[in-house]
Amino acid sequence: MQPDLLPCHRAASVLQNLRLSSPLVHCMTNDVVQNFTANVLLALGAAPAMVIEPEEAAQFSPLADSLLINVGTLTADRSRAMLVAIHAANASSTPWVFDPVAVGGLAFRTQFARDILALCPAAVRGNASEILALAGETAGGRGVDSTADALSALPAAQHLAQLTGAIVAVTGEIDYVTDGNNAWAIAGGGALMTRVVGTGCALSAVVAACCSLPGSRLDNVASACRFMKLAGEQAIAVSRGPGSFSPAFLDALYLMNGEALA
Amino acid sequence: MQPDLLPCHRAASVLQNLRLSSPLVHCMTNDVVQNFTANVLLALGAAPAMVIEPEEAAQFSPLADSLLINVGTLTADRSRAMLVAIHAANASSTPWVFDPVAVGGLAFRTQFARDILALCPAAVRGNASEILALAGETAGGRGVDSTADALSALPAAQHLAQLTGAIVAVTGEIDYVTDGNNAWAIAGGGALMTRVVGTGCALSAVVAACCSLPGSRLDNVASACRFMKLAGEQAIAVSRGPGSFSPAFLDALYLMNGEALA
Amino acid sequence: MQPDLLPCHRAASVLQNLRLSSPLVHCMTNDVVQNFTANVLLALGAAPAMVIEPEEAAQFSPLADSLLINVGTLTADRSRAMLVAIHAANASSTPWVFDPVAVGGLAFRTQFARDILALCPAAVRGNASEILALAGETAGGRGVDSTADALSALPAAQHLAQLTGAIVAVTGEIDYVTDGNNAWAIAGGGALMTRVVGTGCALSAVVAACCSLPGSRLDNVASACRFMKLAGEQAIAVSRGPGSFSPAFLDALYLMNGEALA
Numbered sequence: 119m120q121p122d123l124l125p126c127h128r129a130a131s132v133l134q135n136l137r138l139s140s141p142l143v144h145c146m147t148n149d150v151v152q153n154f155t156a157n158v159l160l161a162l163g164a165a166p167a168m169v170i171e172p173e174e175a176a177q178f179s180p181l182a183d184s185l186l187i188n189v190g191t192l193t194a195d196r197s198r199a200m201l202v203a204i205h206a207a208n209a210s211s212t213p214w215v216f217d218p219v220a221v222g223g224l225a226f227r228t229q230f231a232r233d234i235l236a237l238c239p240a241a242v243r244g245n246a247s248e249i250l251a252l253a254g255e256t257a258g259g260r261g262v263d264s265t266a267d268a269l270s271a272l273p274a275a276q277h278l279a280q281l282t283g284a285i286v287a288v289t290g291e292i293d294y295v296t297d298g299n300n301a302w303a304i305a306g307g308g309a310l311m312t313r314v315v316g317t318g319c320a321l322s323a324v325v326a327a328c329c330s331l332p333g334s335r336l337d338n339v340a341s342a343c344r345f346m347k348l349a350g351e352q353a354i355a356v357s358r359g360p361g362s363f364s365p366a367f368l369d370a371l372y373l374m375n376g377e378a379l380a
Numbered sequence: 381m382q383p384d385l386l387p388c389h390r391a392a393s394v395l396q397n398l399r400l401s402s403p404l405v406h407c408m409t410n411d412v413v414q415n416f417t418a419n420v421l422l423a424l425g426a427a428p429a430m431v432i433e434p435e436e437a438a439q440f441s442p443l444a445d446s447l448l449i450n451v452g453t454l455t456a457d458r459s460r461a462m463l464v465a466i467h468a469a470n471a472s473s474t475p476w477v478f479d480p481v482a483v484g485g486l487a488f489r490t491q492f493a494r495d496i497l498a499l500c501p502a503a504v505r506g507n508a509s510e511i512l513a514l515a516g517e518t519a520g521g522r523g524v525d526s527t528a529d530a531l532s533a534l535p536a537a538q539h540l541a542q543l544t545g546a547i548v549a550v551t552g553e554i555d556y557v558t559d560g561n562n563a564w565a566i567a568g569g570g571a572l573m574t575r576v577v578g579t580g581c582a583l584s585a586v587v588a589a590c591c592s593l594p595g596s597r598l599d600n601v602a603s604a605c606r607f608m609k610l611a612g613e614q615a616i617a618v619s620r621g622p623g624s625f626s627p628a629f630l631d632a633l634y635l636m637n638g639e640a641l642a
Numbered sequence: 643m644q645p646d647l648l649p650c651h652r653a654a655s656v657l658q659n660l661r662l663s664s665p666l667v668h669c670m671t672n673d674v675v676q677n678f679t680a681n682v683l684l685a686l687g688a689a690p691a692m693v694i695e696p697e698e699a700a701q702f703s704p705l706a707d708s709l710l711i712n713v714g715t716l717t718a719d720r721s722r723a724m725l726v727a728i729h730a731a732n733a734s735s736t737p738w739v740f741d742p743v744a745v746g747g748l749a750f751r752t753q754f755a756r757d758i759l760a761l762c763p764a765a766v767r768g769n770a771s772e773i774l775a776l777a778g779e780t781a782g783g784r785g786v787d788s789t790a791d792a793l794s795a796l797p798a799a800q801h802l803a804q805l806t807g808a809i810v811a812v813t814g815e816i817d818y819v820t821d822g823n824n825a826w827a828i829a830g831g832g833a834l835m836t837r838v839v840g841t842g843c844a845l846s847a848v849v850a851a852c853c854s855l856p857g858s859r860l861d862n863v864a865s866a867c868r869f870m871k872l873a874g875e876q877a878i879a880v881s882r883g884p885g886s887f888s889p890a891f892l893d894a895l896y897l898m899n900g901e902a903l904a
Contacts (some may be wrong), residue, residue: 150676152412156577174486193695224698315680361892368623414674418839436748630885
């Protein structure tokens with residue numbers, strides 16, 4: 119069963135909330151995408167802060183509006199800092215979002231992912247292979263690429279949402295976002311987005327920003343996906359390749375408004 | 381009291397010196413802005429080198445023309461490497477510059493900042509919240525954002541300059557640079573620069589490059605601010621948003637000359 | 643003696659192979675260039691993955707099509723992870739490529755470079771200073787800049803190739819690639835490429851991608867150099883400076899085909 123498309127007016131209303139509150143997102147993310155992630159948040163109207171020393175991370179998470187945990191370049195040291203930050207976030211009711219980059223294929227991060235999944239993430243955002251792996255099903259991941267399509271992983275996403283209480287976003291050519299019962303589909307974007315590193319990781323940061331907003335968390339997470347799909351589509355329309363895509367993508371996020379979303 | 385604007389011919393003369401000597405800047409900076417910082421230095425005609433292993437950092441600082449210390453993503457390990465590099469720089473009279481990112485709000489880096497402030501930085505560059513915190517006054521920082529304006533922090537900057545012997549730059553809508561007695565104001569730039577991560581951090585790297593040049597250090601640091609303000613202004617004039625800003629900004633630094641500064 | 647230019651049809655055939663197999667490159671590279679390196683590989687049609695925890699690196703190298711080792715921001719921790727990854731790569735016959743950034747000038751990385759040179763790299767890519775240093779000859783390096791020209795380092799490159807069995811690429815205004823007996827020259831590019839951080843480091847990642855392809859490894863490595871020289875040349879032709887260069891460069895890699903190479 120194909121879920122309905124997220125209605126435009128819901129995304130427009132989430133964007134308005136995001137611009138009003140400019141949430142501060144504590145990003146504990148991988149080394150490859152830190153700059154792009156920060157620029158995506160800034161372009162959209164949120165505020166990024168990367169704080170990684172365990173003591174500081176524990177102090178900072180409660181001050182932030184949300185926390186992002188991305189295991190792309192996980193190390194043992196970084197995993198300890200992340201744990202401390204998650205516990206501090208939970209103690210202060212700061213929502214935290216999990217991006218399980220390449221989980222399933224690599225043993226160390228897969229174990230870490232299973233451990234932190236029990237710590238009540240507000241949302242999980244991954245590709246089909248990652249969501250299938252988190253839900254305990256096998257999939258053919260190859261690094262950060264997914265060899266499964268997103269719709270085929272929707273049942274696993276629903277199962278994972280029911281199990282953890284998180285909103286689960288499984289992203290691909292079409293994105294699916296579910297709370298375990300209901301689901302939205304989000305269309306847009308294009309293949310060129312897979313030729314630019316960090317579009318998925320940055321989406322997870324936008325999901326974190328949106329998890330701090332009032333209203334339905336399902337709608338908030340789905341709207342984050344829609345912002346990125348729409349900006350991707352608009353940027354592809356004016357790009358010659360992945361180089362010209364990136365500036366156009368950031369501009370589109372910056373210029374996005376309710377009309378563009380309609 | 382509003383200080384005078386830095387005269388154009390002083391900035392032009394500093395730019396000429398920078399292009400002639402192409403200073404090699406040893407950058408120990410945060411993970412988010414390393415690439416942008418290196419590209420800003422290269423665009424302007426300086427040479428960046430990021431060397432972080434303690435043994436190598438100690439060997440490299442005396443070979444470089446200046447050293448940048450930026451605590452944006454400080455860790456305990458990195459703080460030890462920075463200390464070693466600062467001592468080696470001081471032993472060889474290599475000027476070092478301090479960027480106290482988010483100092484005041486986070487305990488670990490605030491203690492580290494107080495410790496190294498005693499080690500004779502050539503210059504300190506921060507926003508109003510950071511400079512107020514360094515000078516022992518309270519301020520409302522939120523991550524890397526400043527909630528105080530730069531002029532209100534000028535007395536704290538003057539106090540800090542007198543205390544440490546450093547040139548202190550407090551940056552914002554207008555930048556102020558002081559040696560404790562005299563001060564310059566630097567106008568330009570625009571709000572879009574706050575929507576691109578690393579413009580402040582990269583400015584600190586340019587300040588480090590300029591601290592290696594002959595002549596008045598006050599003029600040198602103020603000129604670094606002016607280069608960035610002017611390039612920002614020129615880039616904003618041809619940008620649709622923060623994505624198109626970045627390439628235009630680097631081009632403007634590369635193409636900058638005495639005429640543009642006049 | 644000036645080697646012959648690499649014939650166009652050889653580079654075209656290597657590009658075709660690269661696009662067909664889309665090699666997965668395990669990149670253990672420096673903190674400054676991770677994003678650009680990933681985007682260069684993606685633009686050209688390869689797939690990057692940055693995995694750095696020792697246990698994961700050892701698990702991942704055998705799954706990847708090749709491994710890149712770049713010591714630009716080497717730390718003691720990172721050097722241990724690299725060693726484990728190299729041994730795992732060798733055990734599974736995954737080719738690995740070495741980029742000896744700033745070797746010669748800094749003691750810690752120079753010792754590490756000498757150690758891993760004995761572990762059978764498939765290829766080594768460096769500037770003249772770095773290749774001279776690796777071959778045991780002195781050179782005047784200044785950070786990542788080379789003060790020697792590439793042709794003067796060709797004898798050292800040939801010696802190094804004979805000693806290690808690696809293809810050695812010494813790059814500069816003209817690149818030279820040798821297996822110890824034969825050599826190709828590769829022209830193109832331009833001085834603006836030295837004003838953008840990571841063009842050399844990203845080339846080494848492309849060399850790693852090409853080392854996984856069938857056919858002559860000498861031709862494969864020389865073709866990697868040619869792809870970057872050609873994209874550089876095309877990007878310079880449409881750029882105002884280093885800012886507009888980067889997007890144009892990635893677009894040129896993405897749009898490259900046999901015709902463009904002819």
